[in-house]
Amino acid sequence: MTQQPGVHHNLTRVFFALRLGLHVLFAVLLVFVIVRIVLLEPPLRWLGLGCAVLLGLVYLAGIWVIRMPVARRRTASIVWLMVLTVVWVALLFLVPESAYLVFPLFFLYLHLLPAPWGPILVVVTTGVAILALGLHGGFSIGGVVGPLIGAAVALLIGLGYQELARDAAEREALLAELLATRDRLAASEREQGVLAERARLAREIHDTVAQSLSSIQMLLHAAERADGDRPGAEHLRLARETAAASLADTRRFIRELAPPALDEGLRGAVLRLAEREWTTDGLRVEVDMPADLDLPMHVQTALLRIVQSTVANVVKHAEASRVIVAVQASGADVRLTVTDDGVGFDPAAVGDRVASDSFGLRAIGERVDQLGGTLAVESAPGSGTSITVTFPRGEP
Numbered sequence: 577m578t579q580q581p582g583v584h585h586n587l588t589r590v591f592f593a594l595r596l597g598l599h600v601l602f603a604v605l606l607v608f609v610i611v612r613i614v615l616l617e618p619p620l621r622w623l624g625l626g627c628a629v630l631l632g633l634v635y636l637a638g639i640w641v642i643r644m645p646v647a648r649r650r651t652a653s654i655v656w657l658m659v660l661t662v663v664w665v666a667l668l669f670l671v672p673e674s675a676y677l678v679f680p681l682f683f684l685y686l687h688l689l690p691a692p693w694g695p696i697l698v699v700v701t702t703g704v705a706i707l708a709l710g711l712h713g714g715f716s717i718g719g720v721v722g723p724l725i726g727a728a729v730a731l732l733i734g735l736g737y738q739e740l741a742r743d744a745a746e747r748e749a750l751l752a753e754l755l756a757t758r759d760r761l762a763a764s765e766r767e768q769g770v771l772a773e774r775a776r777l778a779r780e781i782h783d784t785v786a787q788s789l790s791s792i793q794m795l796l797h798a799a800e801r802a803d804g805d806r807p808g809a810e811h812l813r814l815a816r817e818t819a820a821a822s823l824a825d826t827r828r829f830i831r832e833l834a835p836p837a838l839d840e841g842l843r844g845a846v847l848r849l850a851e852r853e854w855t856t857d858g859l860r861v862e863v864d865m866p867a868d869l870d871l872p873m874h875v876q877t878a879l880l881r882i883v884q885s886t887v888a889n890v891v892k893h894a895e896a897s898r899v900i901v902a903v904q905a906s907g908a909d910v911r912l913t914v915t916d917d918g919v920g921f922d923p924a925a926v927g928d929r930v931a932s933d934s935f936g937l938r939a940i941g942e943r944v945d946q947l948g949g950t951l952a953v954e955s956a957p958g959s960g961t962s963i964t965v966t967f968p969r970g971e972p
Contacts, residue, residue, distance in 0.1 A: 594737060602680040606632055612673045620670060627667040631677075634660050653688045660684070661697075665704060672712035675705040679726045686734030695731060702727040761939065771877050778833040778873055781826060789823040842876045843867050846883055846901055854887055859896065861887070865903035871910060875969055878947055879903060879912055885940050886914040886963050894918025894961060910969050915962040920955045940965070 606628060613624035634656070641652045664681065668674040678701050685701070686694040702723045709719040796816035800809060843865050850861035871879070883901055890896050896918030904911045937953070940963075944951045949967020 598680050598683050602635060602677065605676045605680065606635075609667070609671055609674050609677065613671055616671070624667065624670045627663060627670060631660070631663045631667055634663055657684060657688055661701065668705065668708045669711070672709055675709055675723065678702065678705045678723065679730060682727060682730030683734060683737075686730065687737070694734070698727050698731060771881075772874060774833045776874070778830045781833075782830050786823060786826045786830065789819050789826060793819040793823060841867065842869055842871065842879055842903065845880050849884065849887075854891065854899075859887075859891060860898045862898070862900045863902075864900060866905075869903065869905060871905060871969060875910060875947070875967075878943055878967075879910070879965075882912060882940050882943060882965055883914065889937070890914075890916045890918060890961075894920075896960065905969060908968055909966055912965040913962060915960065917960045920957050920959045920961050922957055923953050923955055 610625065610628050613621060613628055616624055638656055641649065641656045644652050661681065664674065664677055667677075681701060682698050685697040688694075689697060705723045706715075706720050709715075709723070713719070793816055796812055796819060800812045800816060803809070843863060846861075846863050846865075850863065854861050887899060887901075890899055894916050896916035898917045900913075900915045902913045902915075904913075937951075941951050944965055944967060947967040949965060952964045952966075953961070954964070955961035
């Protein structure tokens with residue numbers, strides 16, 4: 577990725593050099609034609625100078641044309657080219673040396689006119705140049721072959737320029753996509769880090785403070801029941817009530833540290849996402865998982881993010897109408913399966929591109945790796961796709 581900006585700048589310099597060379601060539605040829613016009617006898621001299629100056633002014637008007645809004649630039653460019661061509665033809669029949677000016681005009685036709693009009697106009701103006709040279713000095717091999725060679729060279733260079741421009745546009749689009757993917761990946765990693773830290777803090781508080789407060793409450797309650805009439809019993813009751821209130825606050829802190837979407841459990845979070853987001857895209861989501869699924873918070877968070885990324889890929893690429901999200905927890909492992917009835921794909925054909933072209937699968941794979949799990953993708957063209965994720969229920 578680090579090489580892309582350099583390549584882009586190199587292509588930009590090439591385009592700038594080609595365009596500058598075209599303008600310099602036109603100016604030099606126009607000066608040559610003006611020098612030739614000065615040698616003419618009046619009134620052709622003044623008529624020729626007028627046409628030459630007009631041609632130069634029309635050519636300079638192209639600066640104004642390229643600064644126009646995009647919506648009007650195409651029409652203005654065509655009108656500008658036609659006017660430039662008409663003035664050039666008038667000058668050509670006054671001064672035969674004006675035929676050399678057709679060479680820079682070739683590139684303007686190829687660059688500004690859509691196919692096939694650019695090459696067609698190149699052929700037409702080549703014929704006009706040959707005709708004008710023949711009328712002025714008689715038809716000769718040089719007068720015919722010269723413009724033909726110039727037109728052929730211009731066509732080849734124009735095609736090469738178009739390929740360079742297309743390649744530059746593709747590279748620029750690829751660079752923008754890579755930068756956007758990098759930003760999304762960085763944002764996902766930051767979000768994942770924050771969620772992991774929140775889950776860790778929730779577990780630490782649950783395993784230390786909450787458990788200690790619960791034990792203190794139980795011990796005070798046992799002491800209070802053993803001898804509720806002894807002196808200081810009211811202090812034991814007050815301490816137990818204080819411990820119970822502190823335990824309730826601690827559990828509230830634990831819930832706040834957990835992702836808000838998981839307030840009602842993993843199944844409720846997936847159902848809410850299906851109702852709020854995915855069904856608007858015409859997708860029917862079926863959730864197959866126990867309502868009382870007991871999983872650690874970091875596992876629920878990971879499952880929720882994986883389901884979000886997977887279904888987002890389905891909405892974007894699969895053209896599916898139905899998705900099944902299933903979670904099974906057995907023993908020390910938990911398994912998530914997301915199956916769709918979309919168009920599918922050939923995993924073998926795209927396997928080498930997963931790491932570079934699919935941000936969703938890459939993010940899922942990285943999240944699964946961090947949890948010490950495995951990711952399996954099963955698909956075939958026209959048969960839908962099934963993504964299965966398996967990882968341990970405990971700490972990664």
